[in-house]
Amino acid sequence: MTVESTAARKPRRSSTKRVSAKKPQRSEPELVQLLTPEGERIEHPDYSIDLTPDELLGLYRDMVLTRRFDAEATALQRQGELGLWASLLGQEAAQIGSGRALRDDDYVFPTYREHGVAWCRGVDPTNLLGMFRGVNHGGWDPNTNNFHLYTIVIGSQTLHATGYAMGVAKDGADSAVVAYFGDGASSQGDVAESFTFSAVYNAPVVFFCQNNQWAISEPTERQTRVPLYQRAQGFGFPGVRVDGNDVLACLAVTRDALERARRGEGPTLVEAFTYRMGAHTTSDDPTKYRADEEREAWEAKDPILRLRTYLEKQGLADAAFFEELEAESESLGKRVREAVRAMPDPDQMAIFENVYADGHALVDEERAQFAAYQASFAEEGK
Amino acid sequence: MTVESTAARKPRRSSTKRVSAKKPQRSEPELVQLLTPEGERIEHPDYSIDLTPDELLGLYRDMVLTRRFDAEATALQRQGELGLWASLLGQEAAQIGSGRALRDDDYVFPTYREHGVAWCRGVDPTNLLGMFRGVNHGGWDPNTNNFHLYTIVIGSQTLHATGYAMGVAKDGADSAVVAYFGDGASSQGDVAESFTFSAVYNAPVVFFCQNNQWAISEPTERQTRVPLYQRAQGFGFPGVRVDGNDVLACLAVTRDALERARRGEGPTLVEAFTYRMGAHTTSDDPTKYRADEEREAWEAKDPILRLRTYLEKQGLADAAFFEELEAESESLGKRVREAVRAMPDPDQMAIFENVYADGHALVDEERAQFAAYQASFAEEGK
Amino acid sequence: MAVQKLPLAKAINESLRTALDTDPKVLIMGEDVGKLGGVFRVTDGLQKDFGEERVIDTPLAESGIVGTAIGLALRGYRPVVEIQFDGFVFPAYDQIVTQLAKMHARSLGKIKMPVVIRIPYGGGIGAVEHHSESPEALFAHVAGLKIVSPSNSADAYWMMQQAIQSDDPVIFFEPKRRYWDKSEVDTEAIPGPLHKARVVREGADLTLAAYGPMVKVCVEAAAAAAEEGKSVEVVDLRSMSPIDFDTIQTSVEKTRHLVVVHEAPVFYGSGAEIAARITERCFYHLEAPVLRVGGFHAPYPPARLEEEYLPGLDRVLDAVDRSLAY
Amino acid sequence: MAVQKLPLAKAINESLRTALDTDPKVLIMGEDVGKLGGVFRVTDGLQKDFGEERVIDTPLAESGIVGTAIGLALRGYRPVVEIQFDGFVFPAYDQIVTQLAKMHARSLGKIKMPVVIRIPYGGGIGAVEHHSESPEALFAHVAGLKIVSPSNSADAYWMMQQAIQSDDPVIFFEPKRRYWDKSEVDTEAIPGPLHKARVVREGADLTLAAYGPMVKVCVEAAAAAAEEGKSVEVVDLRSMSPIDFDTIQTSVEKTRHLVVVHEAPVFYGSGAEIAARITERCFYHLEAPVLRVGGFHAPYPPARLEEEYLPGLDRVLDAVDRSLAY
Numbered sequence A, B: 001m002t003v004e005s006t007a008a009r010k011p012r013r014s015s016t017k018r019v020s021a022k023k024p025q026r027s028e029p030e031l032v033q034l035l036t037p038e039g040e041r042i043e044h045p046d047y048s049i050d051l052t053p054d055e056l057l058g059l060y061r062d063m064v065l066t067r068r069f070d071a072e073a074t075a076l077q078r079q080g081e082l083g084l085w086a087s088l089l090g091q092e093a094a095q096i097g098s099g100r101a102l103r104d105d106d107y108v109f110p111t112y113r114e115h116g117v118a119w120c121r122g123v124d125p126t127n128l129l130g131m132f133r134g135v136n137h138g139g140w141d142p143n144t145n146n147f148h149l150y151t152i153v154i155g156s157q158t159l160h161a162t163g164y165a166m167g168v169a170k171d172g173a174d175s176a177v178v179a180y181f182g183d184g185a186s187s188q189g190d191v192a193e194s195f196t197f198s199a200v201y202n203a204p205v206v207f208f209c210q211n212n213q214w215a216i217s218e219p220t221e222r223q224t225r226v227p228l229y230q231r232a233q234g235f236g237f238p239g240v241r242v243d244g245n246d247v248l249a250c251l252a253v254t255r256d257a258l259e260r261a262r263r264g265e266g267p268t269l270v271e272a273f274t275y276r277m278g279a280h281t282t283s284d285d286p287t288k289y290r291a292d293e294e295r296e297a298w299e300a301k302d303p304i305l306r307l308r309t310y311l312e313k314q315g316l317a318d319a320a321f322f323e324e325l326e327a328e329s330e331s332l333g334k335r336v337r338e339a340v341r342a343m344p345d346p347d348q349m350a351i352f353e354n355v356y357a358d359g360h361a362l363v364d365e366e367r368a369q370f371a372a373y374q375a376s377f378a379e380e381g382k
Numbered sequence C, D: 001m002a003v004q005k006l007p008l009a010k011a012i013n014e015s016l017r018t019a020l021d022t023d024p025k026v027l028i029m030g031e032d033v034g035k036l037g038g039v040f041r042v043t044d045g046l047q048k049d050f051g052e053e054r055v056i057d058t059p060l061a062e063s064g065i066v067g068t069a070i071g072l073a074l075r076g077y078r079p080v081v082e083i084q085f086d087g088f089v090f091p092a093y094d095q096i097v098t099q100l101a102k103m104h105a106r107s108l109g110k111i112k113m114p115v116v117i118r119i120p121y122g123g124g125i126g127a128v129e130h131h132s133e134s135p136e137a138l139f140a141h142v143a144g145l146k147i148v149s150p151s152n153s154a155d156a157y158w159m160m161q162q163a164i165q166s167d168d169p170v171i172f173f174e175p176k177r178r179y180w181d182k183s184e185v186d187t188e189a190i191p192g193p194l195h196k197a198r199v200v201r202e203g204a205d206l207t208l209a210a211y212g213p214m215v216k217v218c219v220e221a222a223a224a225a226a227e228e229g230k231s232v233e234v235v236d237l238r239s240m241s242p243i244d245f246d247t248i249q250t251s252v253e254k255t256r257h258l259v260v261v262h263e264a265p266v267f268y269g270s271g272a273e274i275a276a277r278i279t280e281r282c283f284y285h286l287e288a289p290v291l292r293v294g295g296f297h298a299p300y301p302p303a304r305l306e307e308e309y310l311p312g313l314d315r316v317l318d319a320v321d322r323s324l325a326y
């Protein structure tokens, strides 16, 4: 064995030195927070929000129903009704807060986990399940609710959002666009390119990064050694970190970023610092790579709990409200359950549909051949 | 014609508003400068340099010879000896300054324009011409001078440099790596990914961006709305802008960045603010897109001129030195000219060589077929 | 304008101009497409006449170019994107293959993707690495894309019109070494379908099928073969996805010999697909196996070797002889 | 260990372990390959035993993974890179095609690129979009790459050993729906060449050629055909670049019928290349055109349709019947 090979096996001193140098160049930055984990309303010098009791109750209701829907989907996966589910558990405030900041004419580009944002956009939750059940790759018309299809190739939707926003600006419209992505996605070249394009064209887009601190099994340290919101500055637009478990702060910060976009001041990066309380998806086993204590610590910062504490403290919600909401949750769960079970399998000829808008000779040929082939079994079967 | 279509033809007010908002969010940042365009030595609080007269004369000689070589190559292209040439005219200080900061065991990943760096590495200049003459895609052994082949796909070499630097760290070596790239390249996803990887693994790499203010016909505003050196910060490592026409500052700043890398402190981005005085390549026609005055203004900041002024003012060089150098330049030009003209065309069977290191059945088959086919003409010819 | 003799590059320029003029949703995007008019001047003068909002110089990032073009298409625009050279399309490959090609199907037909990607391709211009490649097979294998390549100015004009009008993504491969070749364009003609092949020279003994830059070589080969008494039919395929197999089949049923010619490497190239399918369709007609003439399984060589690498007249004629000798 | 029954995934795991153990320059890189052991657990336990310097969780960026692997190879390492799923290789496509594949030629042989790219590929596991594709043809067309795919545990073990030892870049397509299939591995055997095909079942009437996940289907089809009195030979190609045409030719000269089977779309797929070349080599032997069974020219469908989309026993037998009926 050569000297070199020994080096590769055991870290040498200087190698160790480099590793140790990696450590805490970072100090945890200030989060924008308007509601503490204990349910206290606090003020922030740059962001304020003034909601009516009904609006507050609305946000609470959105989060509770989203969580309920999400839990139902997880259960449906366990029952074999879905092939997979990507739970948003723990990220309700980030999604409802940002989702409720939007206007109807704004446009959203989600990842595969934005069930709460979809809810805010008015997409029927059962539509979200088609892809996870395996009956389609996207079960809604994006233009009905200005909510694009779920995108699975990490980061690619940030460029679509940027292009869409360039089009909004060209049209002279004052709507804005939101691109959702995760902490892991921040490493993809496409995301950096979307920062460049949006800055150069001053596109009205908000980059909303839900830093849930994990990309499957990898902690955020595998993606960056400084807080992600700082990434924006080097591209020439502002970045801000918000408490992603504080629905009020998420609403205020997103609203502000959207307003900037509308005013023609270009992109903003919002990093919602939150936590993925569940597994990456139902296929994942987080016990392989993270300690229970971490999740437990974050459960204390639960986004729903803290708003409930606040509502109760302020006497804005009584037992009847919570009971009613519980009933509504149950009926949402039931509706989703029934709808999924009733979801028909697609016709097998759907394989050949919508490959092209204007047709393609080979697709026509293969469709016809396949139909004849299938028919031959029917013949035989007779 | 619809309302929408009118909108697309004439910018509306809000569209104009967006455009106008694009403008000067930037104020020109401080450059690290140690030698003014007028040839005055000045001090900088963070960077200092103390060179012997011989070292100063050496830098001057490097720049002059590099420029002479470059001019010869341009001439050879005009004479039809080369298919193309990418001139470094104006970027001599950036390249010689950074190139002379390197140690032998450091490794360089160039673009296609780093003729001055190649010179510092000891690569025979004629070797650089093979690719531009069309006799090969890269005419030197990268490991002989620790100078990688020219890379044409913009930005891709920054990842190779990062990987190489990760390997250096793994080996426990204290060498460093330099990745060269341009202002245009800064937009490529690969460059952003190399920033992420190098930061996360704390790789000993210096990103040396020659911002020559043009990417073919596009000014830097098409790539960024803030100075490029700021890009680094959001990835968690320092960026610094240096006067790219000041060879002393380029040397000092690169040396400092290399030392950081060696000490295990990870990557640095150096933005050398310079100017492409010539065309993008010999195929380009800059009169299509930029005004002569711009070039003229930059000629006043010529990197060679300012060092000459300094040397003369300080009495470090006499007429004999400049005459000798002139003669050396001439003989370099002659040597290059003769070497290029003598450069043989590759054997046609070279098409099939080095496609694989371990061979490939199809290549063998095609090689044999082609040889037989060629031989058939020889037969006929007889 | 009506009938005019134009270089192929200028025909595309005119076609883009017409499209910009008639449809305000059409945009031109790419590196250096503005003031410079592109490195081949294909977009020359367009930014001057249609402004920076319609003819857009982009940052140097191909994935970004295609990715934002997708977003613009979602917003109702019809972007025509330029990739500066064949070898630089690969940073955009992910956006093309996983997004652009699949968006229509993913949305169950709700979303249309009228995006044209223009790629100057092929060799023969003495360029450095990455500037002479023919990557069409790497796109044709992917469902959701349409792939075309004109061989002359009239096709360049009309196929571009049709590509821009198509609601599907079209990759438009421009034979860069034919950019300066002049031929007639009738801007008032009624063009045939975009994906239909054309018999450009009739013949009885053997069919040569080619597209883009190789059509000219094949026509010359047919002329040379004619001098030796061989009657060669030449089919300009024009479209690599879909491929107009019917036209090739009709020709081969007559000539019973087929040679497919392209610059791209033969291995896994379009010649393979044509050979496989035509052999299936014409099994009892073929008197020789379908032969393929194309690039070798090697990187495109340095310029001083490209004449040997590229399929030229002699290599085509050699294949014609070998086919007829069966 | 010697002879042992192992699931295919575990065989790869053992092979990687052996490589890490014997060559200190071997590295494992990819998303989630560390503590998690990869989403398919192929790298399970390796980081624990060899440390974070050898088994490296990377940022979520495929171009970065392959690009830095190239740099590490330049420094003398032998990186084995994991791409998490077939559909996520495309962000790395530029680095693979323009850099990894060409570096050896670009350097006139000075630089070697011993990089292995592992890609779990193919369908049949009920996954969502981008998790079931077979993109091998998109790599096989590119000179400078070698493309292989094992169909059983012994090949998985040994082909991985050979891929890692190769000084050329190898794309190693792992048939993910066979990961859990057990078969015997002899870790002390002397393996045959990496790029040689293997006759896995002898037959006289027709040859089925397949690789990766479809070998099992073809063996089952051969068994079913045998019950009907048809003697079908099955060739496991193992390598898609180079392709061992000699072994196929020998088989076809005997059986005079060839059907190529793969999951990837037929259009411009590997079946096309095999059909074209074998027809050229065996023109006078073939009694029927080479038939191809594979995916349709459509995006891989949602899971509930994949059974119809994937070439199964019935579609293979249908092609066998059609070929023999000529």
Ligand SMILES: Cc1ncc(C[n+]2csc(CCOP(=O)(O)OP(=O)(O)O)c2C)c(N)n1
Pocket (backbone or CB within 6 Å): A113, A152, A153, A154, A181, A182, A183, A184, A185, A186, A212, A214, A215, A216, A276, A280, D031, D060, D062, D084, D088, D091
């Ligand atoms: C280009 C690409 N590479 C890999 C994957 C596989 N993958 C799916 S989700 C995921 C992690 C994403 O992490 P993050 O961006 O933080 O989002 P989160 O899932 O935490 O919401 C990975 C690696 C993918 N979908 N796309």
Ligand SMILES: Cc1ncc(C[n+]2csc(CCOP(=O)(O)OP(=O)(O)O)c2C)c(N)n1
Pocket (backbone or CB within 6 Å): B113, B152, B153, B154, B181, B182, B183, B184, B185, B186, B212, B214, B215, B216, B276, B280, C031, C060, C062, C084, C088, C091
């Ligand atoms: C991926 C890719 N896209 C496009 C090109 C064509 N091209 C060559 S040089 C160049 C401009 C590069 O500008 P910059 O990075 O500033 O470097 P400079 O040439 O100014 O030194 C372009 C667009 C390329 N080589 N690679």
Ligand SMILES: [Mg+2]
Pocket (backbone or CB within 6 Å): A182, A183, A184, A210, A211, A212, A213, A214, A215, A216
């Ligand atoms: Mg995450």
Ligand SMILES: [Mg+2]
Pocket (backbone or CB within 6 Å): B182, B183, B184, B210, B211, B212, B213, B214, B215, B216
């Ligand atoms: Mg530049």
